[in-house]
Amino acid sequence: MSELSPFLLYFVAALLVAFTRGLPRQVILLATPVVTGLHLWLNIELGTTVTHAVMSYELITLRVDKLSLLFGYLFCIASFIAGIFSLHVKDTKQHVAGVMYAGSALGAVFAGDLITLFIFWELLAISSVFLIWARGTERALKAGMRYLVFQVLSGVLLLAGALVYFHDSGSLAFDHIGLEAGVAGWLIFIAFGIKSAFPFLHSWLTDGYPEATVTGTVFLSAFTTKVAVYALARGFAGEEILVYIGVTMACFPIFYAVIENDLRKVLAYSLINQVGFMVTGIGIGTALALNGAIAHAFSDVIFKGLLFMTMGAVLYRAGNINGSDLGGLYKSMPKTTVLCIIGALSISAFPLFSGFVSKSMVMTALMHEDYGYLWLFMLFASAGVFHHAGIKIPYFAFFAHDSGIRTEEAPRNMLIAMTIAAVLCIFIGTQPQYLYALLPWEVKYWPYDVTHVLAQLQLLFFSALAFVWLNKKGLYPPELPSVNLDMEWFYRKLMPVGAQQTVAFLRRAKMSALSVVTAPMQGVQTEFAKSSVAKYYLSESWPTGSMVFWISAILAAFLVLDAFG
């Protein structure tokens, strides 16, 4: 039993979900993560590896250490919560995709070699895109296609990198790779980078996630980027370039988040910002920083899931998720409001909430390694998170001006799922020792001391004060129905428009080239027609028919001469 790979339980469950309806299906949806979680907890031991020989390669489908096990627990919790949240959904496609997707994430984190990782990497891509397509709109269909192109590209790069790596080192083992592995290292690094939404490679996330279904986005937010964070922590810990990439990721999306109108897209930008903290931690590479990155991935899946759930509930009830059209929903959805505020406090790293105990590890590690200016940037990003995710999301959805929308509280299953996530946020925030005990590296760290709490409270309260002040002064940018140009502009506008322009240009070039050739010919003809020779019969232009007739006559004459000659 201890050698059973957890993803198998999910894949079998996906099959069962496809053929059941109603209560049995709901039982399977909820039992799968629970059974898998218990299996990980009770049966699977650290150090277990399961290998299969396929042709001449050794594929490792199960490699258990503290790092993979922590992500295993996390993905079971995430799929359990998302499962409850989507229990009311009747669409079979979405349920199968959700279970397959979570199973693929488990497969990827327990994969011990690059080929197995690649297989689950692609399964993640293919299963998740159905959560976008299931929305059923034209927009979702197109956004899903663009999302899939990025995801598959990431897979192709991973496979190419794996093959080069095998060629160079003779090994397919997925351990520390590092950029010193040359071309192979870079190929794999960029493959991981696409899935972790590195700057310039991030637009699949902000483009795709807001188009997914109400429940689909909750699944999406949990798995893809966190598998990538896991992969970076395993393969590229301590690569200094990641520190700079991570700081950029933490900083640039918050500007977009401030002016974005679609509140689920605000959360998508804030997801990149949070992954930035993890990537920075991985780049620093000390035990404290790596633990911080992993711990932050753990808390992020839960609080970001909670925030996406509350916004999903709003979209489900109000039928709209644009900040410009919402407001005053605390009157009809008071419970969702409270749960959203708990998520907002957690992502903002308020003391006693989960973000505080994990993000502070990365910040402290930056300080220990003396990254002074980068630390200031990250502090800026921390204040910015509170601004856009902590205040803007709850404020524009539930408070602000009363939009007049009166609706019902979120359905019961959604409330239960959100409550579980909220309780976990507070539990991790107040009892961090349990999360710390699961972390892969041995570090003594405790987030609650006077300095830390006071500094963080000052930072957050004065960020809030800035919001209040800007609002009172009327300086705060209003929510406007709009889109903001981002990286996707290059392939959604520049390339199509560029292609059209090129075709139009070539057509014009062809016309002018033709006229260059035909105009002199016509000129010669008109000149010839004016000349005195033109009046003779033979100089006229003949119809093709008469030409064919005369050629036939000549050929016939030749035939006759030949017959008698």
Next chain:
Amino acid sequence: MSDEKEKIYLFDRPENIERLLKGFYLICILLVLADFVIHRHIGFGWEEMPAFYALYGFAACVVLVVIAKKMRNVVMRKEDYYDE
């Protein structure tokens, strides 16, 4: 569903918003005062400045919003921009 029948909610009363804000300002003041009473550990030189985190948090958010507003001039398009 006429307006008269609807219940008055918590933040429909301006005095409640006033109370909330007053409490909030009070906490802000106390937090700054705390900086003069409690000694923080210092990691970087600039942390020695009294109320460093408060000032930084406030300034960071104002800068964030001002730049983001300016960004709108460059990046903002109509909602159906990509559908054309």
